Amino acid sequence: xxxxxxxxxxxxxxxxxxxxxxxxxxxxxxxxxxxxxxxxxxxxxxxxxxxxxxxxxxxxxxxxxxxxxxxxxxxxxxxxxxxxxxxxxxxxxxxxxxxxxxxxxxxxxxxxxxxxxxxxxxxxxxxxxxxxxxxxxxxxxxxxxxxxxxxxxxxxxxxxxxxxxxxxxxxxxxxxxxxxxxxxxxxxxxxxxxxxxxxxxxxxxxxxxxxxxxxxxxxxxxxxxxxxxxxxxxxxxxxxxxxxxxxxxxxxxxxxxxxxxxxxxxxxxxxxxxxxxxxxxxxxxxxxxxxxxxxxxxxxxxxxxxxxxxxxxxxxxxxxxxxxxxxxxxxxxxxxxxxxxxxxxxxxxxxxxxxxxx
Numbered sequence: 001x002x003x004x005x006x007x008x009x010x011x012x013x014x015x016x017x018x019x020x021x022x023x024x025x026x027x028x029x030x031x032x033x034x035x036x037x038x039x040x041x042x043x044x045x046x047x048x049x050x051x052x053x054x055x056x057x058x059x060x061x062x063x064x065x066x067x068x069x070x071x072x073x074x075x076x077x078x079x080x081x082x083x084x085x086x087x088x089x090x091x092x093x094x095x096x097x098x099x100x101x102x103x104x105x106x107x108x109x110x111x112x113x114x115x116x117x118x119x120x121x122x123x124x125x126x127x128x129x130x131x132x133x134x135x136x137x138x139x140x141x142x143x144x145x146x147x148x149x150x151x152x153x154x155x156x157x158x159x160x161x162x163x164x165x166x167x168x169x170x171x172x173x174x175x176x177x178x179x180x181x182x183x184x185x186x187x188x189x190x191x192x193x194x195x196x197x198x199x200x201x202x203x204x205x206x207x208x209x210x211x212x213x214x215x216x217x218x219x220x221x222x223x224x225x226x227x228x229x230x231x232x233x234x235x236x237x238x239x240x241x242x243x244x245x246x247x248x249x250x251x252x253x254x255x256x257x258x259x260x261x262x263x264x265x266x267x268x269x270x271x272x273x274x275x276x277x278x279x280x281x282x283x284x285x286x287x288x289x290x291x292x293x294x295x296x297x298x299x300x301x302x303x304x305x306x307x308x309x310x311x312x313x314x315x316x317x318x319x320x321x322x323x324x325x326x327x328x329x330x331x332x333x334x335x336x337x338x339x340x341x342x343x344x345x346x347x348x349x350x351x352x353x354x355x356x357x358x
Contacts, residue, residue: 008034009319010080014065014096015087016040016049018173019110023085023137025053026315033319035059036081039068065096069103082106083133083318089177089218094119097134101126106133108318111186115178115223135318138190142313144306145270145278150195152303157280158263161196161242166259169249174211177218179228181207184248188259191270192236192244195261200236200244207232211251265297276302 011033013024020040027033037060040046046061062068083106086096094114100107101123113120113136127134140146153161166188175183193199207229215224230251236244242261257272266282283298 008032010034010036010082011085012037012039012068012081012083013085013087014039014068015110016042016046017087020087021049021053022311023087023108023110023315024049024055026309026312027085028053028055029312030315030319033315036079037062037068039063039065065099069099083108086110090115090182091177091218091220094123097123098126101130101132101134104130104132106135106318108135108137108314110137112178112182115182115220133318133321135321137311137314138186139310139314140187140191141194142317143310144308145272145303146191146194148303148305149191149268149270149278150197152268152280153195153261153263154197157266158261158268159265159284160263161240162262162264163242164192164244164259164261165246166192166244167247167256169247169252170255170257171253172250174230174250175228176212176216179207179209179219179224179232180230180248180250181205181232181234183250185232185234185246188244188246189236191259192238192261195268196238196240196242198238198240201239202237203234205232205234278303278305 009032011027013020013027013035016024016038017040024035024038027035035055038046038050038055039062040049041063043061043063046063049055050059050061060068060071062071084096084100086093086100086107086109088096090112093109093112094116097107097109097113107127113123113134123134152158168184168188189200208231209227209229211228211230213227215221215227219228231249232247234246234248236246238244247256255273258269259271260267260269265284266280269279269281271277271279280301280303281299282301283295285293286296287293
């Protein structure tokens with residue numbers, strides 16, 4: 001393994017699909033990362049991605065995790081990767097991650113970690129037992145706009161937090177292993193938990209399926225007995241009293257990627273499609289001697305942000321976390337701990353309210 005500090009980190013990447021190709025590209029462009037293998041069952045897709053990104057013939061190719069393990073078990077120890085990067089259907093995550101951790105690999109996995117809280121907790125415990133990092137790709141938490149937004153709210157820029165709303169809708173991509181809730185709401189929950197510094201305690205939701213009213217073979221029937229929802233409306237209530245309304249859909253051409261938290265002195269808006277993705281809308285209400293309320297101190301302030309691709313920040317941070325820390329230590333970085341545990345505990349207990357609703 002290339003595990004010495006300041007040595008290139010050797011990585012095998014599982015999945016060369018829509019998200020996997022972005023992970024391959026980013027790790028390929030990081031000087032201190034070395035891709036040893038690309039694993040994907042579709043040879044045409046695998047070859048196309050490697051050609052597009054400019055990956056040479058020195059990178060091994062395999063059509064399955066089992067084939068890769070058979071190959072690396074026979075290889076020289078120096079050719080073994082330090083870490084496995086997983087971008088495969090969610091239903092396959094648990095078995096692959098558990099096997100990778102038991103084999104001594106660090107793991108970076110796209111969201112969702114798994115579709116079951118018990119499995120998530122077991123993987124976190126296993127990573128700790130193995131002294132390996134289990135890193136979940138919640139890319140938005142590495143977005144400069146999301147990071148700066150959390151700072152502004154902590155600094156009191158919007159005053160007392162009151163409520164919020166979010167919309168994450170577009171046409172496609174439509175997944176066949178999970179519904180729109182499992183695919184999309186995790187983005188908004190991770191951002192909101194980070195901004196508010198707390199987890200929701202209550203949830204209500206409703207959804208409907210049109211495109212896949214019958215559960216596909218790739219999706220677990222126990223979680224999705226009435227097909228995969230294409231739209232969902234979710235209400236989150238946080239312990240502080242902040243209430244959030246979220247609209248999700250992969251069946252709506254009116255593309256929106258917008259999230260806002262409203263406070264007593266203004267509203268902070270994260271809009272990925274706007275020229276300025278993070279904007280502070282200042283303003284508050286003041287009661288006049290007549291008894292009527294009038295708006296005061298109104299202004300719109302675009303927030304200046306650092307540059308950088310969020311996914312590149314994810315990949316770089318993954319390398320830093322395990323590449324510069326002695327393997328006998330298992331750091332409890334607060335943000336990472338929140339991804340792996342608390343958000344998923346909430347999802348397993350409460351998100352089941354969505355499944356089966358039409």
